[in-house]
Amino acid sequence: MFKSEQIQLGISACLMGEKVRFDSGHKRSHFCVEELGKHVKYQAFCPEVAVGMPVPRPTIRQIRKQDMIHVARPDGSGDVTEAMQAYGKKVAAKMQHLSGYVFCAKSPSCGMERVKVYHENGSGSESVGVGVFAAEVMRANPLMPCEESGRLNDAIIRENFVMRVFTYHKWQCLVETGLTKGKIIQFHSQHKYLLMAHSLKAYKELGQLLAQADFDVQTTASLYIAGLMAGLKNKATRRSHTNTLQHLQGYFKKELNKWQKAELSEQIRDYRNGLVPLLAPLTLLKHYLLAHPKAYLQSQVYLDPYPADLKLRYAY
Structure with missing residues (x-):
């Protein structure tokens, strides 16, 4: 919620x-x-x-003067x-x-x-500034x-930004309650498949970080959130989403009959081949999760990383 x-x-x-x-x-x-x-x-x-x-005012621009960036009017005045x-x-x-x-x-x-950075001598500009x-x-x-x-x-950049905002906010809320080893591990557990979809490397590294028997909470928390936000900044792809979906599919191998398994596999395959959006296999997975509740999967942020009315997963 x-x-x-x-x-x-x-x-x-x-x-x-x-x-x-x-x-x-x-x-x-x-x-x-x-x-x-x-x-x-x-x-x-x-x-x-x-x-x-x-307001209103003369325009300003970035001007490079002797390897230093200045913000001023085009003629250099009003720095x-x-x-x-x-x-x-x-x-x-x-x-x-x-x-x-x-x-x-x-x-x-x-x-x-x-951002355009203009040359002091007026010989043009380069879009290299911040x-x-x-x-x-x-x-x-x-x-x-x-x-x-x-x-x-860009729909994919937009989705990635909003996903990171909601994830970072959850972490901020966790920090406000007071960090403990158990809370960090639980947070990671809930975000494992979201992270897997964006960076398998970060998924493995952060798992190893938290697997240490005795870690210092504050030091580990700093390393963890830095690694998580860096990993999530990677854009998920159809290939990485497919890998994540197949992992989720594995949780239902004992509950689904062969026709249901075939249907889910087909949805994931069609998604991988670009024939259906990500929502198609996700919707089917959620349907099976309602029929066969699994607390661990129900806690996964990957299934609902932000409010559905933002309609951001249509990009995939």
Whole structure:
């Protein structure tokens, strides 16, 4: 059961529809506001307004000067680099309550990647930068899932981001209750097949980490969540989902008759070959789980990693 009303995400204010852009406009994200917004609360930031820039205002860009990146107007005036870095450090240090962040793509302040960096002599630009504010947020919160608005138009990237947000939120809730060895092991047990679908390597390594007879809770917890979030960042594929589905299928080998086994195998095979979406074999597995309850499988986050009304698994 999701405590989604408690999930808080950071977001660029313009993506919420706030008219804070240089031209008094916005870049309202339908997905963030209308769809994901049903399940999360947002804390909006506009670093450009926060450092005193007016609305409307002259455009700013990243300019490389003697191997240093500056944020200023195209002619180099109105440099706000230091002010924006200071603001970024200040607010980034107070984001431990956030479970994710959505940045405005390509912005010199908020772009997560591929921000244009212009040459001082005016001889062109390269899309190699990171927004000054975004860089501070990500540096201070390396585990927090971050994505930018443009990339969320990709269905697989969108699904992966939301899945990581809900997973990270569950971990944050666990930490608030006080970590113990048993709680960490139980958390891992519930997320094993979700992790398997994204990174078999991380699945094995984290299993070995928690298999140690006597581990220090805090040290192991830090290593575990870092490994989990890194593993989940990998995009799942039809091949990796198929492997996971086949593992789940194995739990019903004694309960299903030969026709039911054949039907489930066919659904998984059709999914692997791209003939049906992931929901097809998952729905059948859930049907058999209702008919033949298994507490371990029912606890698996893989079956329902986020609210179904987000319709994110249609991408697979």
